[in-house]
Amino acid sequence: xxxxxxxxxxxxxxxxxxxxxxxxxxxxxxxxxxxxxxxxxxxxxxxxxxxxxxxxxxxxxxxxxxxxxxxxxxxxxxxxxxxxxxxxxxxxxxxxxxxxxxxxxxxxxxxxxxxxxxxxxxxxxxxxxxxxxxxxxxxxxxxxxxxxxxxxxxxxxxxxxxxxxxxxxxxxxxxxxxxxxxxxxxxxxxxxxxxxxxxxxxxxxxxxx
DNA sequence: TCGCGGATGAACT
DNA sequence: GTTCATCCGCGAG
Numbered sequence: 001x002x003x004x005x006x007x008x009x010x011x012x013x014x015x016x017x018x019x020x021x022x023x024x025x026x027x028x029x030x031x032x033x034x035x036x037x038x039x040x041x042x043x044x045x046x047x048x049x050x051x052x053x054x055x056x057x058x059x060x061x062x063x064x065x066x067x068x069x070x071x072x073x074x075x076x077x078x079x080x081x082x083x084x085x086x087x088x089x090x091x092x093x094x095x096x097x098x099x100x101x102x103x104x105x106x107x108x109x110x111x112x113x114x115x116x117x118x119x120x121x122x123x124x125x126x127x128x129x130x131x132x133x134x135x136x137x138x139x140x141x142x143x144x145x146x147x148x149x150x151x152x153x154x155x156x157x158x159x160x161x162x163x164x165x166x167x168x169x170x171x172x173x174x175x176x177x178x179x180x181x182x183x184x185x186x187x188x189x190x191x192x193x194x195x196x197x198x199x200x201x202x203x204x205x206x207x208x209x
Numbered sequence: 210t211c212g213c214g215g216a217t218g219a220a221c222t
Numbered sequence: 223g224t225t226c227a228t229c230c231g232c233g234a235g
Binding site: 054056062063064086088089090091092094096109111137138139140179180181182183 | 225226227228229
């Protein structure tokens, strides 16, 4: 059966100037919406537009940095823009972006992407066909983009292989809701997403703008 | 389309 | 031993 979603001609993402990136967790969570995650692999380049993020603030009980620095969470305390990758529920890798000045532990979780380039590679990696589901959810996203613990601590605005770029496609309609899947500080509305995007995760009731 | 329960592995108490 | 920032498959509606 023919694929209905052959690769679209898109403007290639460009590097982001660090001084343009906000050094604030909520501001970064909103700033990242509409930007493009790029992974340049040996055999393919995969890219996807960020359509859903969550903020984990300094002093936030749900943030992994809440109880201080450990071997696992140390990347959250680096300068803003570093990757923090960890294994969740023994099955799923989570990709975060550190979001505050050095020494302050906080980050932004990337929860969902709209696939733009390298969909065939994503399909092979995730063993799944439906375009909409390839990177919908934080664990699926890292599977499709082949992101793992070896990518912890990278500078996501400078790294030659795994980086976040800008293709001048602003997020028009940003909505917010409570965060998904947490028990502490569950009422804080710190999840941000592009309203109306079919590539956003979570139950429908949370995704109304 | 929705809600539920089990799998799963590592960090941490 | 407990706690997860999840995912998948199942069954009911």
